[in-house]
Amino acid sequence: QVQLVESGGGLVQAGGSLRLSCAASGRSFSNYDMGWFRQAPGKEREFVTAHRWTTSSTYYADSVKGRFTISRDNAKKTVYLQMNSLKPEDTAVYYCASRFSLGVISTTSSLYNYWGQGTQVTVSS
Numbered sequence: 001q002v003q004l005v006e007s008g009g010g011l012v013q014a015g016g017s018l019r020l021s022c023a024a025s026g027r028s029f030s031n032y033d034m035g036w037f038r039q040a041p042g043k044e045r046e047f048v049t050a051h052r053w054t055t056s057s058t059y060y061a062d063s064v065k066g067r068f069t070i071s072r073d074n075a076k077k078t079v080y081l082q083m084n085s086l087k088p089e090d091t092a093v094y095y096c097a098s099r100f101s102l103g104v105i106s107t108t109s110s111l112y113n114y115w116g117q118g119t120q121v122t123v124s125s
Contacts, residue, residue, distance in 0.1 A: 002026040002114040004096045009119030012086055016123070020081040022096030022116055030054070033101050034072055034079040037109050038092035038121075045095070047107040049081065054101055061107075064090075086123045093118040 008020040022034070035050035049060045049070040058070060067086075072079040079096065097112035106112070 002032065002098055004098060004114055004116035006094065006096045006116040006119040009094060009121045011122045011124065014086060014088055014123055014125050016086050017082070017084045018086065018121060019083070020094055020096075020119060020121070022079045022081075024077045024079070024098065026077075029077040030074045031101055032098045033105055033112075034070070035097045035099075035106075035112060036070065036079075036081045036094060037097055037112075038090075038094045039118075040089075040092040043092075045109050047109065048094070050105050050107065051079070052101050052105050057105055059105055059107060083121070086121075088123045088125045090121060091123050092121060094121050 003025040005023045030053045033052045036048040037045050039045040051058045051070045067084050069082040095118045096116040098114045099112045
């Protein structure tokens with residue numbers, strides 16, 4: 001069983017930065033894909049980014065490429081999402097998610113088995 005706890009959300013002005021953290025519990029953290037998704041009010045949950053440790057593979061949604069960076073510290077069992085040049089349209093609840101590393105990295109939320117509780121990110125214009 002994997003438990004995920006996010007932190008680091010908050011209110012920031014457009015153009016600013018935030019770093020989200022996701023602390024994981026459980027064994028074999030390095031064998032799990034770690035991803036970030038977000039959900040804005042009235043919208044479906046959408047993929048932001050995902051990383052696989054075993055192949056050093058990373059994927060980003062087009063909307064965040066060049067602005068967001070995912071990283072992970074396996075020793076601390078923590079994954080980070082550095083968000084720069086934030087825009088009002090980045091406002092959402094951000095969720096950390098994980099799934100066992102199998103097949104290709106997925107951008108589909110339903111294929112992730114474990115989820116954090118979410119952290120609110122609000123970007124003011």
